[in-house]
Amino acid sequence: MTAQTQLSSGAEDNDTASWGGLELLPGHPIMWVLILSELVVFGAFLLTFSGARVVDPQGFAQDQMQLDRLAGGINTLVLLTSGLFAVFAIQAVNTGNICRSRLWLVLASLGGAIFLIIKMIEYRAKFDAGIGLESSTFFTLYFLITGFHALHVVLGIGILMVVAIWPSRINVETGAAFWHMVDMVWVLVFPVIYLVR
Amino acid sequence: MKKSLEITDVAAIDMAGSCIASVRTACVVWGIASITTLIAVILALGDNAVEPITLNMFATGFIVAVGCIKAALILRYYLGLGPAAGSWRAMFIAFLIVIFLGVLAAQGVVILMTPQAAS
Amino acid sequence: MKYQSQKVALYYIYGALALFAAQILFGVVAGTVYVLPNLFSEILPFNVIRMIHTNALIVWLLMGYFGAAYYLLPEECETEIHSPKLAIIQFWLFLIAAGAAVVGYIFGIHEGREFLEQPLPIKVGIVVVALMFLYNTTMTLLKGRKTAVSNVLMVALWFVALLFLFAFYNPSNLAVDKMYWWYVVHLWVEGVWELIMASILAFLMIKMTGVDREVVEKWLYVMVSLTLFTGILGTGHHYYWIGTPGYWQWIGNVFSTLEVVPFFAMVVFCFYMVWKGGRDHPNKSALLWSLGCSVMAFFGAGVWGFMHTLSSINYYTHGTQVTAAHGHLAFYGAYVMLNLAIFTYALPYLRGREPYNQQLNMWGFWITTSGMAFMTFTLTFAGVVQTHLQRVLGMNYMDVQDQVALFYWMRLGSGIAVLIGVTFIIWALVVPPRAASVRAKISQPAE
Ligand code: HEM
Numbered sequence: 001m002t003a004q005t006q007l008s009s010g011a012e013d014n015d016t017a018s019w020g021g022l023e024l025l026p027g028h029p030i031m032w033v034l035i036l037s038e039l040v041v042f043g044a045f046l047l048t049f050s051g052a053r054v055v056d057p058q059g060f061a062q063d064q065m066q067l068d069r070l071a072g073g074i075n076t077l078v079l080l081t082s083g084l085f086a087v088f089a090i091q092a093v094n095t096g097n098i099c100r101s102r103l104w105l106v107l108a109s110l111g112g113a114i115f116l117i118i119k120m121i122e123y124r125a126k127f128d129a130g131i132g133l134e135s136s137t138f139f140t141l142y143f144l145i146t147g148f149h150a151l152h153v154v155l156g157i158g159i160l161m162v163v164a165i166w167p168s169r170i171n172v173e174t175g176a177a178f179w180h181m182v183d184m185v186w187v188l189v190f191p192v193i194y195l196v197r
Numbered sequence: 198m199k200k201s202l203e204i205t206d207v208a209a210i211d212m213a214g215s216c217i218a219s220v221r222t223a224c225v226v227w228g229i230a231s232i233t234t235l236i237a238v239i240l241a242l243g244d245n246a247v248e249p250i251t252l253n254m255f256a257t258g259f260i261v262a263v264g265c266i267k268a269a270l271i272l273r274y275y276l277g278l279g280p281a282a283g284s285w286r287a288m289f290i291a292f293l294i295v296i297f298l299g300v301l302a303a304q305g306v307v308i309l310m311t312p313q314a315a316s
Numbered sequence: 317m318k319y320q321s322q323k324v325a326l327y328y329i330y331g332a333l334a335l336f337a338a339q340i341l342f343g344v345v346a347g348t349v350y351v352l353p354n355l356f357s358e359i360l361p362f363n364v365i366r367m368i369h370t371n372a373l374i375v376w377l378l379m380g381y382f383g384a385a386y387y388l389l390p391e392e393c394e395t396e397i398h399s400p401k402l403a404i405i406q407f408w409l410f411l412i413a414a415g416a417a418v419v420g421y422i423f424g425i426h427e428g429r430e431f432l433e434q435p436l437p438i439k440v441g442i443v444v445v446a447l448m449f450l451y452n453t454t455m456t457l458l459k460g461r462k463t464a465v466s467n468v469l470m471v472a473l474w475f476v477a478l479l480f481l482f483a484f485y486n487p488s489n490l491a492v493d494k495m496y497w498w499y500v501v502h503l504w505v506e507g508v509w510e511l512i513m514a515s516i517l518a519f520l521m522i523k524m525t526g527v528d529r530e531v532v533e534k535w536l537y538v539m540v541s542l543t544l545f546t547g548i549l550g551t552g553h554h555y556y557w558i559g560t561p562g563y564w565q566w567i568g569n570v571f572s573t574l575e576v577v578p579f580f581a582m583v584v585f586c587f588y589m590v591w592k593g594g595r596d597h598p599n600k601s602a603l604l605w606s607l608g609c610s611v612m613a614f615f616g617a618g619v620w621g622f623m624h625t626l627s628s629i630n631y632y633t634h635g636t637q638v639t640a641a642h643g644h645l646a647f648y649g650a651y652v653m654l655n656l657a658i659f660t661y662a663l664p665y666l667r668g669r670e671p672y673n674q675q676l677n678m679w680g681f682w683i684t685t686s687g688m689a690f691m692t693f694t695l696t697f698a699g700v701v702q703t704h705l706q707r708v709l710g711m712n713y714m715d716v717q718d719q720v721a722l723f724y725w726m727r728l729g730s731g732i733a734v735l736i737g738v739t740f741i742i743w744a745l746v747v748p749p750r751a752a753s754v755r756a757k758i759s760q761p762a763e
């Protein structure tokens with residue numbers, strides 16, 4: 001609401017049709033409602049993770065030793081790069097180059113696919129070591145958080161594909177916004193779950 | 198609104214005034230984020246501890262801050278959450294600060310609870 | 317009223333009000349049996365009384381939604397209902413099915429699964445009724461104007477029917493049974509019914525405040541997103557300690573806590589629209605019900621829901637009077653008040669009168685709402701004491717019930733107040749006042 005009053009004061013009272021400021025951001029405002037909700041959920045999960053760690057520091061430390069930091073790091077690089085491609089896709093559509101925009105979108109989702117493959121390898125190694133969703137609080141949260149995130153990558157690839165089929169400007173911006181949110185969440189998940197110990 | 202460096206730098210300013218970084222800025226952002234990630238991974242791989250260790254507040258703060266800054270860069274330049282976003286931008290920044298402080302506070306408690314002080 | 321076929325809504329509204337009266341009566345009887353346990357034990361056991369109370373509730377709420385849909389779709393779609401005749405047949409079929417279910421219950425024929433006790437043939441009947449309704453309304457939607465309000469309402473009603481199909485599957489393993497049971501119960505009240513609530517409130521706000529449809533629709537989309545985002549995985553708050561895997565606790569804790577947000581958004585929405593658009597609409601009582609609905613839903617569902625939604629708290633409070641307190645205020649605040657809001661709004665148009673008996677209606681609002689609030693408080697106190705004695709100290713269930721008997725008397729008292737308030741409301745809605753026999757049609761306010 002504060003955004004609304006702030007934005008509408010000064011200008012003519014144009015908030016009758018506004019989204020409280022969200023319409024000033026790239027992409028469709030509803031995507032921003034979703035992004036905000038997603039951040040709240042992932043934020044809550046990360047804080048829950050930190051809180052649960054306080055309850056059982058030793059257990060968490062032991063379990064965390066088994067995580068594959070290299071895979072996590074590579075995946076961070078993969079997503080960052082893929083996010084860069086999504087930015088290129090927007091630039092391309094802005095300059096009217098639909099073909100190139102499509103290409104970048106496909107490359108960005110390819111990055112997502114690589115991320116998922118590495119994630120699968122990581123999960124497989126855990127399962128092979130006899131670690132599952134209910135092994136311990138640490139691993140429950142590890143699988144839930146990274147699993148939720150991986151599902152968002154899957155969804156994101158789907159969105160990028162749809163957007164590549166209909167690459168209007170607003171579509172590309174909306175799809176890319178979702179993709180960047182996924183990227184951004186991972187950038188926070190990685191230090192909190194893999195690195196801090 | 199004063200013309201800050203980022204504003205002159207952007208290639209795309211749409212009618213509403215939101216801005217997504219130019220190719221060059223985006224590449225710079227990507228470079229910074231990737232290098233810090235690489236360093237983090239190398240540092241993490243470098244230590245061959247068999248016993249779990251507890252990081253001190255400084256190291257923790259550094260790691261989480263780097264993550265949050267990466268997230269802030271993504272927000273600002275990839276997502277295009279520019280000054281036009283008004284108070285929404287403050288919301289997002291506040292979100293990152295909450296994560297940063299929350300994780301740091303938890304680490305503080307963990308350190309206090311661990312018998313041997315942090316290394 | 318612009319369209320003749322809107323009149324079929326009258327059947328549904330009157331039917332719903334009749335069942336509402338029955339629901340409250342049986343509630344009061346159940347509350348009496350609680351304090352005088354042997355009262356009807358020979359003729360009508362408590363479980364049957366309770367079943368009639370809760371089933372009448374669900375059926376009249378659904379009937380109210382059907383009526384609301386038949387009333388608002390023509391106005392939204394700017395066309396007549398596809399087949400008013402089918403709508404009337406559907407009404408009678410629904411009423412007969414409900415009546416048959418009640419007779420069956422009295423003779424002890426039921427499936428014993430709370431809220432879904434209807435014997436199989438009745439369930440099939442309900443599906444047939446739903447299909448008739450969906451056919452009729454979808455055809456209406458398809459031939460007319462498509463608005464956000466009508467689209468959201470129709471999508472939600474489709475899912476109400478689809479989710480009901482889970483009621484047909486009743487696995488013998490109790491934990492698995494509960495998983496499916498909640499697919500119906502939770503995904504109804506914290507999912508698609510909430511969408512119905514958002515869309516009907518949006519309709520009422522467009523009509524009564526005169527705020528641009530465009531603005532209202534944006535709010536509607538945000539409320540829909542928030543509801544689905546939190547409500548679907550929020551189901552996890554029912555999978556805490558019932559034999560389901562432990563990860564549900566984390567999912568349930570996070571998502572169901574966030575379920576408060578859409579309810580809060582609805583409060584902000586209603587008050588903001590009224591503040592923005594003004595309160596010039598002649599039907600003051602309909603406006604009161606709409607605003608009251610958003611507020612009481614926020615307290616009943618949001619606040620009282622959150623009270624026991626964290627797994628560590630639910631470990632102790634599960635299935636105590638705390639749950640009953642929440643169930644009552646949430647159902648009343650969200651869905652009873654929603655229906656009464658749209659009834660209060662629509663009836664004057666349907667019957668071509670000035671908004672009549674506003675005073676009586678508003679008295680009914682305050683008495684009933686206060687009664688339900690007081691009932692919620694007494695049950696909450698009873699629940700807290702019960703949780704402490706039974707779940708923490710480990711006292712025997714029946715001994716604890718003796719300890720909280722006083723609260724049950726107070727619940728009965730507030731229940732009688734509710735009965736009086738509901739009498740006022742129904743009287744105000746159904747019986748035309750003597751003085752206001754002016755048959756002047758009130759003008760439709762500009763959209
Ligand atoms: C519009 C108002 C009402 C609504 C929406 C409503 C709703 C409900 C619901 C949802 C339940 C099931 C609760 C659960 O599963 O935990 C229930 C049970 C019950 N209701 Fe109501 N009710 C209303 C009015 C009343 C009134 C006026 C009374 C009278 C005192 C009453 C007495 C009871 C009793 C005794 C039970 C059984 C509780 C138990 O088994 O422990 N209700 N009602």
Ligand code: HEM
Nearest residue numbers: 505553572575617621622624625634635639643646647650
């Ligand atoms: C209008 C919306 C809502 C309605 C009508 C409603 C109604 C009910 C009812 C009737 C029950 C009892 C079911 C039974 O017989 O076991 C129940 C249980 C429950 N509700 Fe809600 N509810 C709503 C929203 C919410 C929200 C938003 C939350 C959380 C924030 C919530 C949290 C819970 C929990 C945790 C239980 C389980 C209680 C137990 O373990 O015994 N509810 N709800």
Ligand SMILES: [Fe+2]
Nearest residue numbers: 502506551553
């Ligand atoms: Fe629920």
